[in-house]
Amino acid sequence: MESFIEWGFLGLFISSFLGATVIPLSSEVVLSGMIINGYDLNLSIIIATIGNWLGGLSSYYLGRLGNWNFLEKYFRIKKEKIARFKYRIDKWGSSLAFLCCLPLIGDPLAVSLGFFRINFVKASIWMFIGKLVKYILWTAVTIWGISIF
Numbered sequence: 615m616e617s618f619i620e621w622g623f624l625g626l627f628i629s630s631f632l633g634a635t636v637i638p639l640s641s642e643v644v645l646s647g648m649i650i651n652g653y654d655l656n657l658s659i660i661i662a663t664i665g666n667w668l669g670g671l672s673s674y675y676l677g678r679l680g681n682w683n684f685l686e687k688y689f690r691i692k693k694e695k696i697a698r699f700k701y702r703i704d705k706w707g708s709s710l711a712f713l714c715c716l717p718l719i720g721d722p723l724a725v726s727l728g729f730f731r732i733n734f735v736k737a738s739i740w741m742f743i744g745k746l747v748k749y750i751l752w753t754a755v756t757i758w759g760i761s762i763f
Contacts, residue, residue, distance in 0.1 A: 622648055626658060627665040634669025634714075634745070635721065641666060645749065646756045659749045666745045670714045670724045671738060677728025691722055699726035708736035712744035 626644050633641035641662055648658050676685060677696070685691045703710055703726060711727055714720040727737050 622651075622653060623657070623661050627661050630662045630665030631669040631672075634666040634724075635673055642749075642752045645752060649753060649756050650760065655753065659746070659753055662749045663742070663746045666715070666749070667738075667742045670711075670720070670741050670745065673714075673721050673724035674728035674734070674737065674741075677725035678731065680729055685725065691725055695722050696726045696729055699723060700730065703727065703730050703732060708732050709740050711737040711740035714741045715744040715748040 626641070626648055629639055629644040630641040633639040645658060645662050649655060676689070682693050686693070699710075699722070708727070710723065711732070714724045714727075716723075724741070
């Protein structure tokens with residue numbers, strides 16, 4: 615039974631990591647499945663947050679590398695999309711990393727933060743907080759949904 619639990623957490627970590635990169639994958643569904651199946655709630659949130667945060671940081675570093683041919687070819691991120699974030703990044707700075715948890719804009723935003731060389735420590739802290747809030751809210755909605763049925 616313990617190995618089943620460990621594999622579940624590993625699956626959650628991997629799906630959370632990949633979900634925060636430019637690979638479309640819903641780690642929230644995996645988290646809900648684990649909650650429904652009685653996995654430890656706090657540990658599940660922590661593992662999902664760390665996996666998603668590290669995935670977001672990998673997107674940040676892809677942007678920091680600034681290799682547009684690689685990004686466009688393998689991840690389908692256009693330079694124009696990254697350039698559109700410039701005004702907001704200039705205005706909000708590293709705190710904009712909080713929004714990296716949002717679908718559709720999170721991955722390009724993380725790449726943009728890296729490309730424009732926003733302070734890594736500050737951006738990573740904001741990104742972690744945003745992802746933690748996302749998983750706490752998702753867990754609350756899951757539990758609330760389960761209690762209705």
